[in-house]
Amino acid sequence: MSVTINAHQLGRLIDKVRGHIGNEYVEVLHGIRLDVDATHLHAVASDRFTVAAARYRLNADEQGQEPWARTIPAAWLTPLRAWTSAHGGGDTITISTEPGYVVFGTGHTEIRIPVTDDQEFPNWRSLLTRIAANIPTKFTFPAVDSRMLARWADTDDVLRVHVTTDLTALMVFGEDFIGAQTPTRYTGVGSSGKSTFEEAFAQWPTLDDNNEALADMSTAMPVDDKRRYNPADTIPDMVEALLQQTLRSTSDLLGAPSEDPGAMASFALAGVNSWSAYRFLDALHKADPRLAAQTVAELAEELDAGDYSETAWEIAEKAGHDPQKWSDDYEAHLKKLAEKRASSVAAEAVR
Template sequence: MSVTINAHQLGRLIDKTIDHMGSEYVEPLHGIRLDVDARYLYAVASDQYTIAVARYQLNHGDQQQEPWARTIPAEHLRSIREWIDTMKGAGLVTISTAKDRLVFEGPQTDLSISVNTALEFPDWRGILRKQVEQAADGPTFPALNSGYLARFNTGDVLRARVTGDEKPLLVFAEDFLGAQMPARYAGVYPCKEETFDGAHQSWLWTLSAGSKDANLDGAAYEEDRPRYEATTDIRETGETLLQQTLRSGWDMAGKSGDKPEEFLAHCLAAVNGWAAFRYLDALYNVDPRAAAAVVAETAGEFDSGEISEFAWGAAEKAGFDPQKWLDDYEAYRKRKAEERASETLA
């Protein structure tokens, strides 16, 4: 029984769940559970206060196998994560089961760890199904441990559902589902109010000085950033690329006949904008952190104003000959100039 996943995605499954695993005093929970069904590979961890599930959709070939599950002991997680970091993100890792082992086969090296197949892991599907399917329980004002909340900081945009004062908080993201148990509320200051009405009443005097129409809409504020400074935000970068593609496409209209050079310039801008967006989107789906790092690094290169130097160095590093490109381009420009001059004389 085996599944195949790329290195980046396997690293993400571990990173999204590792902060939720139980302590060494609860052996069944002291690790990350790899659970495979006919559609997904899941990584699951819980310490009984929080539970986190990250999943990866299997390719068609892997979906023919029988379901299986094994718990990676906590003491092996660091070595597995370091092993993943030694390979390129797109490198494929095959995870297979043996009698009492999990085997990770990479492009260059393999890693084998011992596992205890007798450990009983909780029915995490049943636990989360119960919470997801239950209706919200009236006006809710649950007490939550902020330290546990921090465990869900994986860089994703999260959606949350509050199901009741003494019921778990549900957290959703792309291919991620988690839950946090409510705190056993002791009524200790500064959150001594046990109901929302009580908390509201305690803040009335302070908040009454504010306007009822006030908001924190992002449109009401503008970043104090020069127009030429490139954004480091990945979503804003994607929006800019899509806008460039569409605007260039709109500008192409009516330029093909009377202004062919402008038409070609807009065509090139539209093609490059769309290509850049597709590449960025693909990288984000493989590894959001790598995509964000590339956007931030590229923004710094834009702001430095040395793009030509960076491109020249990248071309040489890739084994190309940018000097030949320059010579060919200069010859092309010279030829075009001579053709225009001859047309003028004629």
């Protein structure tokens, strides 16, 4: 099983979908899927929230072959892309499969990438077909310049988008933001420059309409295998979590038994820290929304990694503090509390 493609087109396939690769906690999505059907070579990627597929039409003598698919692991994409770029854009690259490998080769060199032959991947054809089924086939819709879409990234907001009609501006709304983007005239399907969804979707005849496919992204994608604690990674989620923890800690404090000062202190400290974190986040968001969003996202990654305690220790040392003394003092404090509690229990027993 093999197909050919020139180096330029292979590089484009990789680049078009690479930004949609899932993280390492979802192994089946942590890479790019090469999927060959009777007419096209596809590169597909998904991060569970987006799915992207790019295609390249096979040469006539390569069409009609038995379909096959393999996932190129994310770790191999950088060397594969570098190897591809080292060739002239017009150089022919043959992509073939062997047990446990996908082989990319020219007449002079090759790169062999280890893969899992029977690794599964979401049924992206059926998934996209089911999503498309919700769009009226006669719907006329605007075309937008994908390079301009990146300009909305600096709004630091979760944006809502309203698609109007063909050749009419796209409306964009954020919490404290509003905008519009002028469409571009589409010159592909239809000589008039207009295109209905039916015309556009017809250009993908190899997508199927499997009625047994799962209906939406939330259920069709594999489960994230990372630890079950999911830290907030957006400002609205973080604000909700901090305020919720503040109120929950206050409730726990009021309900804590008075004879357990340790529990009362823990609840009080949790409430104080949550409220303090909220106030700092609120101030940072007002002063620099972009930095606030970046900080929350980075914090979520640090909490998810679970090594923030070691990092805090290193930061404390670099700042001139003695974290070992802090640890020793705290252990001594806990020992005193335990001794005091034991003494109190013994006194009660004597009475």
